[in-house]
Every structure is written in C-alpha cells, then in structure tokens.
Amino acid sequence: MxxxxxxxxxxxxxxxxxxxxxxxxxxxxxxxxxxxxxxxxxxxxxxxxxxxNKLGLLFAMRDEIIQPMQQLARSLTADSALAPLEAFGNLATATFAELQGDAAKKRLLALLKVIDVNGSPDDVGNMRYFRQQIRSSLMDICEAAQRSDALARPWTARSAALALYAMLDGLITEWLIDEVELALFPEGAEVIRAFLTSLTKPGRDLSAAERAA
CATH class of the missing domain: 1.10.10.60 (Homeodomain-like)
Structure with missing residues (x-):
C-alpha cells in the first residue's frame, strides 16, 4: 500500500x-x-x-507556492522553538527571491490573477479558498507571536495577520502587473522585514532557547 x-x-x-x-x-x-x-x-x-482538468493542474502549481508557509504555521502551532515573526520574515525573503528569479512562475501567477478576476464562479470559489488558506496560515503565525508576547501594541494576532495578508497580496499584485517598478527581491522583502519590525516588541520575537536564556 x-x-x-x-x-x-x-x-x-x-x-x-x-x-x-x-x-x-x-x-x-x-x-x-x-x-x-x-x-x-x-x-x-x-x-x-x-x-x-487543466485548471486543476494550474491550481496545484499555485498551491505548491504556499506549502512552505503552511508548514511553518503548523510547526509554530506545535510549539516550535522558532521565533514566529523572524521565521516568517526569513521565509518571505526566500520566497520572494525565488519568485523574482523565476520568470516561469511569474507568468503562471499572472495567469492565476487573470482567472481570479475574470474566471467562472467555480474558479473564483477556488481562488477564494486559496486566499482563505493563506490568511489562516498567517493567523496561526501571528497567534504564535502573540502567545510569545512578541506583538507590539496595539497589534493583535488578527490585525497583524490581516495587515500582512494585504501587504503580501499588494506587493505580489504590483509585481505581476508591472504598473510600478518593483522587484520582489530585494525591495519587496525589505518592505516585509520593515513591517515585521514594526509589529515586534523590541527584543521579544525570540526562539524558545533565547527566551529561556
């Protein structure tokens, strides 16, 4: 079997x-x-x-992109020793660097964006579910940061997750449509890093080992 x-x-x-x-x-x-x-x-x-069908193939290619974020969220939910916001920043930077250097993935993402805007109700429903999966993973990551008392006031896990989602979606969309000169890496990654810093209490987004020291 x-x-x-x-x-x-x-x-x-x-x-x-x-x-x-x-x-x-x-x-x-x-x-x-x-x-x-x-x-x-x-x-x-x-x-x-x-x-x-062919859309199923395309959606499977899309889903591969967020698997690392889902894996990170699961590991943090299981009380990983990782520092949540730092770990997400590292992941976002690596993902943006990979996408920036891969013209093929950019074309696939651009096609998905067109389907998201102009697709049938079934296609739009699939894309909506995909976005929900991203938001759920971000919520898990931000809840882990909140549990470790890493979030600066007035941020909550929910508000931080919603803001991160909007920022990620906005950066990737601008990169795809090319209306502004934007490189996901290093520029987009630097924006994410700066925002994560604004979410974090000074010295509080630490790994379990660092918190115990």
Missing part, C-alpha cells in the same frame, strides 16, 4: 511538471489534456484522475 501511494505521488508530480513545461512553452489555452498526458508518459485518464 505504501509503495502504491508513493507511486501515485510520483505520477502526480510527473504530470504536474510536464503540464507546467507545456503551459510555459505553448500557453495555457493551447495545451490539451491529451498532450499533457503524452508529455508525462501517462494516460489521459491518469491526468483526469489526479487533477480533473
């Missing part, structure tokens, strides 16, 4: 990477599920089983 699950996960990743390459090479609309299946070396039924 374990090997079967591993094989299914490997097949899913193979399909996802093949679809990503085709989307970037030929464009999302120009690719069919049959072509993706051929590129991945699987049947069309396998593509449909794992992703249902």
């Amino acid at each position: 374990r090997r079967t699950k591993e094989q299914a996960a490997e097949t899913r990743q193979t399909i996802l990477r093949a679809a990503e390459a085709l989307f970037l090479q030929r464009g999302f609309e120009a690719c069919s599920l049959d072509e993706i299946a051929v590129a991945a070396g699987v049947s069309r039924g396998a593509v449909h089983f794992h992703f249902h």
